[in-house]
Amino acid sequence: MRILYAASEAVPFAKTGGLADVIGALPKYIHQLGHRCVVLLPRYRGIRSRRVVLPSLTIPMGDSLGFCSIHEAESDSGVRVFLVDQPGYYDRDSLYRHDNVDYADNAERFAFFSLAAVEFAKRAPHAPDVLHCHDWQTALVPVYLKTLYRDDPFFQRTRTLLTIHNLAYQGVFPRTMMRRAALPDSLFDPERLEFYGNVNFLKGGLLFADRLSTVSHRYSQEIRTPEFGCGLEGVLLKRAHDLTGILNGVDYSAWDPSKDPWLAERYASDNLEGKKACKLDLMAEFEIESDPDRPLIGIISRLTDQKGFDLLLEVGEIILQDGVSMVILGTGDEKYSRFFLELQRKYPKFMGVKIAYDEALAHKIEAGSDMFLMPSRFEPCGLNQIYSLKYGTVPIVRGTGGLDDTITDYQALSGNGFKFSHYTSSELLRTVRRALEVYRNPERWQALIRRAMEMDFSWQRSARRYHELYESLILNV
Ligand code: ADP
Numbered sequence: 001m002r003i004l005y006a007a008s009e010a011v012p013f014a015k016t017g018g019l020a021d022v023i024g025a026l027p028k029y030i031h032q033l034g035h036r037c038v039v040l041l042p043r044y045r046g047i048r049s050r051r052v053v054l055p056s057l058t059i060p061m062g063d064s065l066g067f068c069s070i071h072e073a074e075s076d077s078g079v080r081v082f083l084v085d086q087p088g089y090y091d092r093d094s095l096y097r098h099d100n101v102d103y104a105d106n107a108e109r110f111a112f113f114s115l116a117a118v119e120f121a122k123r124a125p126h127a128p129d130v131l132h133c134h135d136w137q138t139a140l141v142p143v144y145l146k147t148l149y150r151d152d153p154f155f156q157r158t159r160t161l162l163t164i165h166n167l168a169y170q171g172v173f174p175r176t177m178m179r180r181a182a183l184p185d186s187l188f189d190p191e192r193l194e195f196y197g198n199v200n201f202l203k204g205g206l207l208f209a210d211r212l213s214t215v216s217h218r219y220s221q222e223i224r225t226p227e228f229g230c231g232l233e234g235v236l237l238k239r240a241h242d243l244t245g246i247l248n249g250v251d252y253s254a255w256d257p258s259k260d261p262w263l264a265e266r267y268a269s270d271n272l273e274g275k276k277a278c279k280l281d282l283m284a285e286f287e288i289e290s291d292p293d294r295p296l297i298g299i300i301s302r303l304t305d306q307k308g309f310d311l312l313l314e315v316g317e318i319i320l321q322d323g324v325s326m327v328i329l330g331t332g333d334e335k336y337s338r339f340f341l342e343l344q345r346k347y348p349k350f351m352g353v354k355i356a357y358d359e360a361l362a363h364k365i366e367a368g369s370d371m372f373l374m375p376s377r378f379e380p381c382g383l384n385q386i387y388s389l390k391y392g393t394v395p396i397v398r399g400t401g402g403l404d405d406t407i408t409d410y411q412a413l414s415g416n417g418f419k420f421s422h423y424t425s426s427e428l429l430r431t432v433r434r435a436l437e438v439y440r441n442p443e444r445w446q447a448l449i450r451r452a453m454e455m456d457f458s459w460q461r462s463a464r465r466y467h468e469l470y471e472s473l474i475l476n477v
């Protein structure tokens, strides 16, 4: 099979969140199953080009023509990675926004990228069997294939899969963007791309893609309800038969404490000495009190409402007063960074805060913390809780989406973390206290850590499920 992945981020090239981890890993594992995988990304600032493969590609942007070139990036994984080079759109200091405000031309930037994906595919000797799109940024690919390119014989056998990584981001723009995005006016209809008077890119993808998936089973159920559907639950219910949940995997070549180059000391489940060294190193890095016995909670996150931080606004201080230290690495909403920085000012010995994006520090937090907190309001999959398991850092989570699918609540002889279900600060606090009780019993805590570390969430299993999905898609071609 030939699979073309069109996505707006992928490690090691560009990352704002878990989507990048997925696109950096999934194609590698599908490639290992014997398929031809190609990844297409925008060429953001700083991504190095190995060579130019197409010096000029014409993009039909409705009334006008756009141009870009296609470069190939360095890649040693067996998967070829190509880049859409259009400096006017992508050579900027970040991917989607500046100073917490979205770029005003995001509709145009990603409509252009989606059209470039189709035009790029057309330049290959063979059409892809599956064009696998991700989130709103590439959700227009299936729309274009079923409208502008409907009669193009080249794509007769190509099928599309759209994976939803986060339904909360839909790409909603004023109607005037329809023309800029080369979308025929006839698509501005509530049964198609219209959404309360605006145009909704994700809605288009959900209606036009041949198949839909999301990144956990639980989230695939949740998004059919008004509570999690973000206004698209009706569309998702309509397409329920074509919607599957496939849990993300972990790329253990990047996230494994026995091989991790960022750590002060490496360790594995049969020798946890190194984890203590990592804890001291982390405490020193955040300049908090170096007490190896004081429980340490880590957080690495986008600081947004999704991640449940409003609960911490209510009980964060009580948790510190309970005898816990906390370290937080994140960027995002100012209301949360201000709150955490204020806590740090008040409790400098126990609270460490870095408002930054820092890959190395993320690894150090995974290794050096005793517990990892993710009290999300909703969570399509969530990766850090699964990374935490491998690092013997016990997750404390709210049971929603992928958090619910991956974490089972602690019992004396079972469970891999601590989980609460109602989204309230009192449940969060009670759950942290339950974790602390077990922490104070070293024998039980060690047994829990070992159980967590021995769990396997490798990509192989998830890749096999995607593989089956691709096969079923092209079965009746
Ligand atoms: P989401 O994609 O919703 O942000 P995930 O848990 O799926 O959540 O993935 C988040 C990814 O981004 C993880 O790999 C995490 O380590 C990384 N990450 C998030 N914030 C930061 C940060 N400030 N510095 C470094 N890595 C971060």
Ligand code: GLC
Residues within 6 Å of the ligand: 017, 018, 019, 022, 165, 166, 215, 248, 379, 380, 381, 382, 383, 402
């Ligand atoms: C999104 C979700 C996160 C998921 C990631 C990768 O950013 O918020 O839960 O793990 O995509 O699929």
